[in-house]
Amino acid sequence: MKLSTKGRYSLQTLVYLATCRENCSIRSISEATGISSGYLEQLMIPLRKAELVEAERGVQGGYRLARPDITCQEVLSASEGDFEPVPCKGCERTDACKTHQIWALLQSAVVDFSKQVTIAELASHLVESEAGGGI
Amino acid sequence: MEGPIALSIVAQRQKLSEKYLQQVALLLTRNNFLLSVKGSGGGYLLSRSPEQIFIYDVLDVLEGNIAFEELPQGEESAIERSIRLHFYQKLDQEVKKVFEGLTLAEVTKAEWFTYVI
Incomplete structure (x- = not known):
């Protein structure tokens, strides 16, 4: 299933932020993830709007997670919009359509599971397997 | 099982473009979900x-x-x-x-x- 680069990169960015003790500059996030600074700035706009990350100005400034319990679903919903495998909205046949139910089933499976996985959990696996290495 | 169904009929019933359905049907035939029956009275059947x-x-x-x-x-x-x-x-x-x-x-x-x- 195609998740956009925006969604995939946003997840990476937040997992990295979860490993940081202090505010992270765009530059350090870029070095850790390989995502360009310009693109990171773009990714941060919806993430800040959704209050998943906070930014601080100044010498000690940078980005940090707004709270520890952020889920993958919140990140994807902020960066990608609602996950809708098929745009059924506005279709006159929705009620009668059998395939609509399949897409609804797929959508709820993805959304429900994404709500169960937290960014913190993904970051903790990172520390276990790599002892902080590679980041 | 009924006989083959022409895409023009499916298009009409489901209010979908026949051209688009042709692409879908081709994909489904290639992957062995549908059988294509040529000739008059032809169309598509489920392969199983x-x-x-x-x-x-x-x-x-x-x-x-x-x-x-x-x-x-x-x-x-x-x-x-x-x-x-x-x-x-x-x-x-x-x-x-x-x-x-x-x-x-x-x-x-x-x-x-x-x-x-």
Whole structure:
């Protein structure tokens, strides 16, 4: 299933932020993830709007997670919009359509599971397997 | 089983473009979900009974790989690996579980969605 680069990169960015003790500059996030600074700035706009990350100005400034319990679903919903495998909205046949139910089933499976996985959990696996290495 | 159904009829009934349906039908024929019958009175048939057609397999073909997990192209960072193994891979298993055993036959029954939702 195609998740956009925006969604995939946003997840990476937040997992990295979860490993940081202090505010992270765009530059350090870029070095850790390989995502360009310009693109990171773009990714941060919806993430800040959704209050998943906070930014601080100044010498000690940078980005940090707004709270520890952020889920993958919140990140994807902020960066990608609602996950809708098929745009059924506005279709006159929705009620009668059998395939609509399949897409609804797929959508709820993805959304429900994404709500169960937290960014913190993904970051903790990172520390276990790599002892902080590679980041 | 009924005889072959022409795409023009499907297009009319489902209010879909026939051109678009041709592309879908081609994909479904290539992947052995449909049989194409040529000639007058021709059209398309299911290649096997609806009890033997799994919805997950059809979605996989139509979506061009339903999996979220993408295998690493070259070097994979620790962050990418963690997200792949602990999110995308599990998400794929979850989707598979939801669709497990669900066949075309069940979906075409009217009462289907009353017990899944």
